[in-house]
Amino acid sequence: MANSYEMIAARVTGVEQITPLIKRFTLVRQDGQALPGFTGGSHIIVQMQGADGRRFSNAYSLMSDPADTREYQIGVRLEEQSKGGSAFMHGEVQVGSELTISTPNNLFALDPAAGKHVLIAGGIGITPFLAQLHELRAQGTDYELHYAFRAPEHGAFQDELNAGPHAARTQFYIDSLERKLDLAGLLGNLAADAHVYVCGPKPLIDAVIATAKLLGIADRRVHWEQFAATPASGGAFTVVLAKSGRELRVEEGMSILQAIEKTNAAQVECLCREGVCGTCETRILEGEAEHFDQYLSDEEKAAQQTMMLCVSRARSERLVLDL
Incomplete structure (x- = not known):
């Protein structure tokens, strides 16, 4: 069931403008102790609170060296349609700012069974790979990184790489220099023991997955991560909260979590609102869910036992939840 996080009081010790839209933030514990250990591909939840009392909560990949837990580093892209978190990080957070962060969780770990690791990044999707590169080099494992972005000024961390x-x-x-990523050529020459990892915009992730399927690459060899909630699509449906008997109509474009919060029908914890933290995992009593999260495994999604209320929707007209 739902993942449990320890929350840590953190302080910002560094803010760097990396590209016109991306900033790097360095975080330490306020109590001066070392931060929890993590592995490449891990993310943390960052909680922010504005002077007006508004709260924001976003998931960000850790991009610093897992061997050094004196500090964490995250890269934050200013989103055009920000729900508030990225705009707050870019506009309000500075050196000395205090934030609350979670212990790390990893849904995008390197597979130890792979003989070679092929990393494909798009835009801000480079961040989890920066931590993984430290691990791969330390392990002496074969790897290569393919990094795509729109224009030279948007190539975050290109100079460092x-x-x-x-x-x-x-x-x-x-893209602007007509240097295009040839996925068919790249994946078509993949060694039998190589695994593919992709992080970035949804079109890139979808293209990698589709190309891998077309080439007969097993699903277990393709790993992906995207920190952007899938838009709530599909028609309206009814949710029944079993413990109270309340029925809620979840309209098109609305999440179950939003419908519950709008009516104060139940108390539901959710740290990320992007389907990655697991805190809003809820048991399904009747009906089937259309899963859009990245937290549950394919087997768990097929079992239809639980769902993430922040992003997933109903496949059936009526859904009964253990709330």
Whole structure:
């Protein structure tokens, strides 16, 4: 069931403008102790509170070296349709700001069974790979990084990658310069023991998954992560809260969590609102869910035992939940 996080009081010790839309934030514990250990691909939940009392909560990949837990680093892209979190981080957070962060969780870990790791990043999707690169180099494992972005000024951390120990294993693809990523060519030459990892915009993730399927690459060898909630699509449906007997209509474009909060029908904890933290996992008593989260495994989704209220919807007209 729902994941349990320890929350940590943190302080911002560094803010760097990396590209016009991306900032890097360095965080330490307020009590001066070391932060919890993590592995490449891990994320944390960052909770923010404005002077007006508004609260925001977003998930961000850890991009610093897992071997050094004196500090964490995250990269935050200013989203055009921000729900408030990225705008707050860019506009309000500065050196000395105090935030609350969660202990790390990893839904995008490197697979130890892989003989080679092929990393494909798009835009801000580079961040989890930066931590994984530290691990791969330390382990002496074979890897390569393919990083695509719109224009030279949007290539976050490109200079660091070019100047660092991963330069020979990194290739850049820049749309404005007509340097396109050829997924069919890349994945078509994949070794039998190689695994593919992709993080970035949904079109890139979908293209990698589709190309891998077309080439007959097993699903277990393709790993992906996207920190953006899938838009609530599909028609309206009814949710029944079994403990109170209340029935709620979840309209098109609305999440179950939003419908519950709008009517104060139940208390539901949710840290991320993006289907990655697991805190809003709820048991399904009747009906079937259309799962859009990244927290549950494919087997757990098929079992239809639980769902994430922040992003997932009903496949049936009526859904009864253990709330």
